[in-house]
Amino acid sequence: MAQTPSPAAPVGANVKSAVRTVELLEFFAGRPGLHSLAEVQEALGYPKSSLYMLLRTLVELGWVETDVTGTRYGIGMRALLVGTAYIDGDEVVAATRPVLDRLSDETTETIHLARLDGVDVVYLATRASQHYLRPFTRVGRRLPAYSTSLGKALLATHTDEEIEKLLPERLEPLTEHTLTTRAALLEELHAIRERGYATDREENTLGLCCFAVDIPYRTPSRDAVSCSVPVARLTPGREQMIRDALFAARERLALATRHL
Structure with a gap:
């Protein structure tokens, strides 16, 4: 039965x-x-x-x-094993690895790869600076998109209407330099679209400036790469060198991820 x-x-x-x-x-x-x-x-x-x-x-x-x-x-x-499996199995992380290594060697500064997740960016890969004075960011760290160069580079690939829906109700200041109004942030995102790269000038961490470009393998972009530099080491000439290196890396990253 x-x-x-x-x-x-x-x-x-x-x-x-x-x-x-x-x-x-x-x-x-x-x-x-x-x-x-x-x-x-x-x-x-x-x-x-x-x-x-x-x-x-x-x-x-x-x-x-x-x-x-x-x-x-x-x-x-x-939980660590599952998180590691996500990184190990991610095609973008694998495809961009040689470009991140080269960018790290060229700039000697800290390099990050991050992904937009809702209103935040999540760090997928890092390359440590070769200098004694350097920032530290762990893989898996989550930060507000509006306060980071990585996040702003990615938000700038969305329309203003999409950005309004993505942003949290309140833009909480992380430092005295954080943009905390929608109007100021949208104005900055318009400028990013014009110049092709994003900046974070002590908006997330005092004493630290970051520069970022998106990786255009999809529209709007999901991933971006950045270079972080302590203010004490950032001369006008060094800033220009970092921007040039990021633009060149963006072209290599676009090639590396074109099949994804």
Whole structure:
């Protein structure tokens, strides 16, 4: 006799559980270190009992780790493996690797490859500066697009109407130089379209200037490359050299990614 299948869980409950799992992992990814159950519950607003059960399940599966007391939680090793797999399998990262290496050698400064993700840019690859005084940005870091040269280079490939929809309600200042009004940002994006490159003059980090160009393998562009230079090392001649190197790299990047 055929067995009667057990009743399935409601679809809505499965979807809610999946959403909560993703939101929980994103919470830990955006807040390094370990956090108490109360901290997580306050931030996400989930019922404490169901949150505890979800955390315990994710700990058992390796997506979340705890301290020796078992009362504080953080992102687990399995999340690192999945993140690494994304980078390793990304065709753009692979195709642009030789160009990034060459740009790093030519400028001797810090080079970044980043992708637009909603209102932010996410760093996919970096090449460290050859100088003692240098910025540090890890792969996977997420920053507001409006405050970075990478983000502005990518926003500039969208129409003004698309940009209005992409931008957050409020442009929070990261430094005293950050553009915090839509009018000022749109004016800057118009200028970027004219000159062909974007700048971040201490808008994201004090003491640091960045220059970026988009990679035009799709329209609007999704990825961009930048060069970051401490203000103390940025002479007019060096700035021109970096711009020229970025324009040349953009041509090589367009060739390298034309099949994608």
